[in-house]
Amino acid sequence: PFDAPSVSHYYGSIFLIRIIQLEVKELVPMAPEAFKAEIKRRGWEPELLAVRWAMSKRRVHQIIADGDRPRYYDDAVMALPAILK
Structure with a gap:
């Protein structure tokens, strides 16, 4: 997990600090087979994609x-x- 900077709030005489934890996931590319299958699933061909x-x-x-x-x-x-x- 990644500890983001603290977020502070001031409420009258009470000062609150909250630590936010974010999970950063690694971006993994689609496998070539999955990439090609997604193109085809959407009705596209590489030749049409080249034009677009x-x-x-x-x-x-x-x-x-x-x-x-x-x-x-x-x-x-x-x-x-x-x-x-």
């Missing part, structure tokens, strides 16, 4: 295969709108 993200198909495939990709790509895939066929 304004990058080459090759770059999209590199991102999918990279198990150590930046977390913002995971966030971007989770926020993709579903394509209804």
Whole structure:
């Protein structure tokens, strides 16, 4: 657990101090298989994603295969709108 800075409150002649404990979890990227499955589940193909993200198909495939990709790509895939066929 991570001890956040104390939060202080003053109530008349009573001064209260409270310690807030936060649990910080490690951000783990989606596995390449899970990343690819999420893209497909939402109705997307890497070729369409390349157009939407304004990058080459090759770059999209590199991102999918990279198990150590930046977390913002995971966030971007989770926020993709579903394509209804």
